């Protein structure tokens with residue numbers, strides 16, 4: 001594609017076909033074309049198939065296609081990705097929100113929804129804001145407060161941009177920088193603390209190459225067994241939860257037994273390890289007595 005020579009001469013139907021040939025994936029090509037055409041959704045894009053693209057739009061599509069062909073993950077190339085009911089800006093400063101994390105958010109949401117009349121929630125290591133902003137978005141506006149934290153100031157910049165796009169629920173979100181519970185005001189105790197911390201063992205052979213190549217290493221790795229951050233959070237959580245409050249963690253598929261033991265040793269009750277849709281251990285939860 002050559003943006004300058006194509007202005008006013010090529011339709012989105014032709015660009016979609018051409019992009020599909022270049023990247024070998026018609027669905028991904030459609031997503032690129034949707035974003036490049038400025039369509040708000042797939043229906044709007046389909047309605048515009050016979051419209052001609054502007055030079056700027058073709059240039060944008062060109063740039064995205066080049067990045068995708070260089071191996072960059074689709075989500076970073078698009079610059080946005082859906083998580084539960086919200087769309088989040090994402091780039092290389094944050095982990096790409098995963099479908100299994102939607103289940104972690106769902107468990108935290110259910111625990112927080114059961115608390116009343118008001119609830120205080122913390123999402124530690126928020127990255128793009130996926131879990132914390134979903135909780136703020138899905139729970140009642142007048143009775144929910146969510147603190148989101150991260151040790152990465154770059155990640156928090158992305159999360160702040162996502163708060164700005166969240167709509168009315170954004171006023172219920174507070175942002176704090178720092179390591180795990182240290183980021184939070186000392187006087188606060190929470191009804192629910194949720195985290196998807198780094199949990200990959202350093203040197204793990206299981207990590208997909210593109211994840212290690214493109215996503216922030218500070219979001220992935222946690223010591224020789226992948227449990228360094230989970231240990232820290234579980235050790236500190238009882239002092240920062242109100243009695244009866246819940247800790248909800250995303251964990252690695254091979255960490256269920258170890259994390260169940262850590263929760264029991266820290267005094268949590270009703271500890272449970274739940275599986276994801278692939279049948280793998282993925283969510284650990286426990287209640288402060």
Ligand SMILES: C[S@@+](CC[C@H](N)C(=O)[O-])C[C@H]1O[C@@H](n2cnc3c(N)ncnc32)[C@H](O)[C@@H]1O
Pocket residue numbers: 094095096097098101124125126127128129130131149150151152155178179180195196197198199218219220229
């Ligand atoms: C696996 S990512 C999860 C991001 C997001 N919560 C999600 O589910 O998509 C882990 C996040 O924890 C953050 N992190 C790493 N070490 C941290 C620490 N010591 N304290 C707070 N956040 C930390 C990383 O910057 C990253 O954003």
